[in-house]
Amino acid sequence: METSSGTLDVGKWDQSTSNLDEGYNIKYIIGSNTKDNSNRILTNIKADVKSLSEDKANKIANVKIRQIERVKRNEGKIIKGGYLSYINHSCYIGHFDELIDKKILINRLKDNLISQLEEGKIYSILLNMSYLKNGVNVGISPMKSMIITATVNLNLLGHNIINAIILKSQEYEVQGDSCNINIYWREWLRDDEYSKLVSPVNRDKIIEEVLIEEGNLTKNNNNKLDKILKFMAIEKLDNYINQFPSFDSITKLTPYDLNSDEGSKKLLKAINDIEKESQYKVKISVFKSDEGYSFGDSVPFIYLVFTEVDIYLSDCDNVKGVRRTVCFSTIDDWVDSISHWNTDKYPYLKFTDVQLDTDKDTQKFTRTLGAYKFHVDNGKVQYWEKYYSFPDMLMPSSDKKRDTKIGSLDLETYGKDGNGFGEHSVYAGGIALNDGYKQLYYLDLDNEWGIKSGAGLIQQMFIELFDYIAEKKKERNGYKLYAHNLGRFDSIFLISSLANAGFQLRANWRENDLLQLYVIDTDRKLNIKLLDSINLVPTSLDKLLKGVGSLIRKGMFPHKYVNRDTINYIGPKPGINYYLDESQINEQKIDEYNKIPELFNLKEQCLNYLETDVLGLLEAMNILSKHYHKEHKVNITNFSTLPALSLAIFGYWFYQDKKKTIKMIKGPLESFIRQAYFGGNSDIFVEGSNRFVKKGLHYDMNSQYPFAMKNQMPTGNPVFSNNTDLNYYSLGFVFAKITPPNKDTLANLFIPFRNTDGSVSCPRETFYEFISTVELRQGLEYGYKAEILCGVNFPEACEANELFGKFVDQLYEIKATSTDSVERMIAKLSLNSTYGKFGQKEKEYRIKIMKTDQVSEITDKYHYSYLSDISDGLSIIKYGPRLNEKYRQLYKEHSEFDDNKSTYTKERGIPSAVQISAMISSYARTSINPFKNIPGNIAIASNTDSLILEHPLPNDLIGRELGQWKLEHTFNNGIFVRPKLYCYEDSNTNELIRKAAGVNAAKLTSEDYAKLCKGENVHTQKEIFKVDWNKLKIEVVKVDTTLKGINPE
Structure with a gap:
């Protein structure tokens, strides 16, 4: 077909555009339209992204140099320490006799030493042999310090250690069974590296690094522009x-x-x-x-x-x-x-x-x-549009009859290293059902016929349960059992034990969290479903029991005291520190502790504590089940998570106007909108000496996200366009070049920018970003400038209150006025969880339990991250997405490669209603942004729904209504280091309120916060809960961590 714009050869059309019009015969309209310059213009913009000027690089470099010199001096003092610097890090390896077995030694080194080292760091280790000689404990070092990394050759290290301890044992006549081996370590630098550490910095190199960082910012902008170019393939259409x-x-x-x-x-x-x-x-x-x-x-x-x-x-x-x-x-x-x-x-x-x-x-x-x-x-x-037609979001239906087949279970574990640390093992468990069935189990190591292991205990629990179900199959089959924190704790022990007992297992996961686990007795055609109650009520069991008005109260138990040697302990009551962390001890807890008998029988107390937990959880879930069905006609047993349950309530009772439908969007358009999906901003706005605040006020906004849900929402089908006029977009998301105002115009910035590492900031420099039209319009009012390149419009958007108004108003009224504690709890949970479900999408990775001889069906076609055998015939595998066979074969023919490499995976569109979640989140941010720049009362700090100010807000902004503010604390002597790292003294109670993301804030003092503001590092410890899916084990370890000081200027 010859036209003035080119020649069309039907047999040679550009297949790169075939995804533009699914279901439309596009091959007859491919051409080269010289009139539509969108793609060319965007490419030019990409080329025009400028790097940093030399003057500005010098200014940034000066700040970095001062900060680097301060940090290097502090770290140099620490690293140069002598033997005493080793004592902060140590681990027990074992006694001499067992470590002569090289296999045992290597396993101990891997589990006890290497697991605590960070990759990329260098360590110096000292070996210590301690033994009794004439009743006195003696310690010797059998070898000089060694330099290792987390990737050390364990065979070689083990060989050197065995040779050293054998030589020293012979030299000092050490008895093997009384000699314990420990390893101490510290981070290490050679003398020449230490000299470099305290020597003046290379200014030219710093400037070069600054320019590289800016180059990465430019690269980030260009990466975003590259994504947009895919949409601009419209030039392919004639x-x-x-x-x-x-x-x-x-x-x-x-x-x-x-x-x-x-x-x-x-x-x-x-x-x-x-x-x-x-x-x-x-x-x-x-x-x-x-x-x-x-x-x-x-x-x-x-x-x-x-x-x-x-x-x-x-x-x-x-x-x-x-x-x-x-x-x-x-x-x-x-x-x-x-x-x-x-x-x-x-x-x-x-x-x-x-x-x-x-x-x-x-x-x-x-x-x-x-x-x-x-x-x-x-x-x-002038501009073009692409119209889409996506399916409606489907909502769950109601249930006429309440499901009464509800049960509960719980497991108790101990850490092998004592005080709750080390690898955990099950030593007790319990199950209860609605029909009165209740069984408690405990290890019996002394009885020849007793339960000898955690796996045996779990297997006996479920074998007896299924035997009980089989007695009256019609009445008892299909029970749903809740465990509090099933997904990240109990399931780890259950999966391997039940698989090895011959039960068939089917599981649903979200990332690494188990949502539900079907346990099936195939011979007798019996099944139960295990669910995680914490996914429906995301709070502690203690708060759950109080929230539903249960008379059962969670007791106290010395978890840290339990180990394999103490499970049958009878004697004086363990100290309160075995029951609670120091920060949890108060007068109320001391009173509870004093009521515990002085003569303590650990087994008896454990079974009482376990029974309380099992029966308490059963009562709580029954109360919730009755209420949800009575008020909303839904069965909680049909839903694995609170957002899914809350969405069912919204869908059945409030989502009735089918003209304003929520669409399930997929493909590149879903990705475009998801780029504009940000969480709440968290910022510290003060600098230098202003980080030390004498007096201030901490406010929280009432139900910020429900308040945001009452606004106009992006319902109906989307339209993608290269229109650059903001007025064209009634409601939607755009990709724009954004120029923030100077500090005199707007002190505290608020439009978010996603960095290459995924972190979010609010830069002062010009940047490119995906953003909602709501947020962009607010930014323009405060001095931002923007040039839109393209966007997604929702011309059928509903008006304010039209989609979620009744849902929010009714539940908030219940939350604010109801005297029924259960009703209040459900209303609060539903209000705060519904919005996130719209943006949730099926994760790329799935976890599956399958027959070992069928695993190759997954490994041959999908990228997998771990694979582990859980019984003789079953394996557990985490896998996805599908491998791109075309790329894999291409690389296989030309070079060596890993068949499982994630590079060879296919991209696929995953439907979601992310436009709803992204818009709600955007409205939530715009609700707090104006309060960050109040004239005469500029914000000190803010989080998603909280604000810290030096002066009070006007009284008309304070109240109990949606979107109003409530005063949480007035404070003295505040210290604000960085987002989510600050402290202050409550002026009414004198309590030190501490925030420290990622570490235990209770371990920090106000002096620690002050040090950080002065540029000094603070060292602390945190407990890490480690789940090893490859080995199906749980371990609790203490890890030393360093909070980096900030530049005080």
Whole structure:
């Protein structure tokens, strides 16, 4: 097909655009349109992203140099320490006799030493042998310090250690069974590295690093621009503006009589058929192309022009109207194809023009080709749109009958290293059902026939449970058992034990969290479902029991005291520090502790504590189940998470206007919108000495996200466009070049920018970002400037309160006024959890329990991150996404490669309603932004829904209504280091309020916060809860961590 814009070869069309119009026969409209310059303009913008100037680089470098020198001096003092610097880090390896076995030694080194080292760091280790000699404990070092890393060769290290301890044992006549081996370590630097550490910094190198960092920022901007270029592939579509630049261009062609009266008769018959089927009338005119079109051979082409609603065969002079559809066809094929002129089945190119401003002499019109609409004025495309049609989000239905088959279970564990640390093992467990069934289990190491292991205990629990179910299968089969924290704790022990007992397991996961686990007795056709109650009520069991008004109260138990040697302990009551961390001890807890008998029977106390937990959880879940079904007609047992349950309530009771539907968006458009999905901003706005605040106030906003949900929402199908006018976007998301105001105009910035590492900041420099139109409009009011490149519009967006208004108002009223504690709890949980479900999408990785001999079906096709055998015939595997076989084979033919490498995975679109979550989150941020820059009361700090100010807010902003503020604390002597790291003294209670993300804030003092503000590092410890899915084990370890001091200037 030869046109003025190029030649179309049907056999050689550009397949890179085939994903633009799924379901539309695009191959006849590919061309090269020189009039649409969107892609070229965007490419130019990408090329114009400038790097940092030398002057600015010098200024940034000066700040970095001062900070680096201060940090290096502090670290140098620490690293240069002598033997005493080793004592902070140590581990027990074992006694001499067992470590002679190299296999045991290597395993101990791996589990006890290497697991605590960080990759990329160098360590110096000292070996210590301690033994009793004449009743005195003696310690010797059998070898000089060694330098190792986390990737050390354990065979070689083990060989050296064995040789050293054997030599020293012979030299000092050490008895192997009384000799214990410990390893101490510290981070290490050689003398030459230490010299470099305290020597002056290389200024030129620092400047170079600054420029590289800025280059990475430029790269980040360009990466975002690259994503947008994919949408700008519209230049591949020939919109025929060159050939038909005006609305009436087609009528200037030569009329065509269809080769005699016979052709006219065929046309009239086709018209009659169309009229009968469609029941409306269309005027049809026929024109002949002035050019030939190449489909292998050059053939003549005609245009069938359908205009308005009057049906008659006319001459071209009578073709008038405001809407016209032009259908291309060959002379031979028009008869067969004309009936499809108004459907997607039409085999050739067609486009529809609609004239605008018909009362004026204008050349403004729109031209629609498939999903695309071009807005044309005087022969030039002003902007274009792509229209999408996505399916509606499906909502759950109600349940007429309440599910009463509810049970509970709990496991108790101890750490092998004492005080709750080390690898955990099960030593007790319990199950209870609604029908009165209750069984408690405990290890019995002394009885020949007793339970000897945690796995044996779990297996006996479930074997006896299934035997009980089998007695009355019809009444008891299909129970749902809740465990509090099943997904990240109990399930680790259950999976391997139950698989080895012969039960069939089916699991649903979210990332590494188990949502539900089906346990199946295939021979007797029995099954139960295990669910995690913490996913429905994300709080502690103690708070859950209080929240539902249960008379059962969670007791106290010395978890840290329990180990394999103490499980049958009878004696004086363990100290309170075995029950509680220091920060948890208060007068109320001391009173509870004093009520515990002085003569302490650990087994008896454990079974009492376990029974309370099991029965308490069972009562709580029954109370919730009854309430949810009575008030909302839903069964909690059908939902694994609170957001899913809350969405069911919204969908059944409040989502009734089907004209304002929520769409499940997928593909590149979903990705575009997700780029604009940010959480709440967390910032510290003060600097230097201003970080020390004498007095202030801490406010929280009432139900910030429910308040945001009452706004206008992006319902209906989206439209993607390259329109650069913000006024075009009624509600949506755009990609824009954003220039923040200077500090004099706006002290505290608020438009978020996603860095290459995924972190979020609010930069002062110009940047490119995906952003909601709501947030951008607010930014313009505060001095931001923006140049829009393209965006996603929701022209069918609902009005404020139209989608979530009744849902939010009704639940908030219950939360604020109800005297029923259960009703209040459910209303609060539902309000705060619903919005996130819309943005949730199926994760790329899945975890599956399957037969070992079938694992290759996964490993051959999917990228997998771990694979572990859990029994003789079963394995657990985490896998996905699918490997791209084409790339994998290509690399396999030309180089060595890892078959499982994630590089060779396919990208796939995952549907979600992220537009709802992203917009709600955007409204939430805009609700707090104005309070960050109150004249005369500039914010000190802010978090998602909290604000810290030096002066009080006006009284009319304080209250209990949605979106109003409540005063949490007035304080003295505040110290604000960085986001989520600050402290202050409550002026009413004198309590030190501490925040420290990532570490135990209770271990920090106000002096520690002050040190950090002065640029000094603070060393502390944190407990790490480690889940090893490869080995299906849980370990609690103490890890030393360093909080880095900040530049005080």
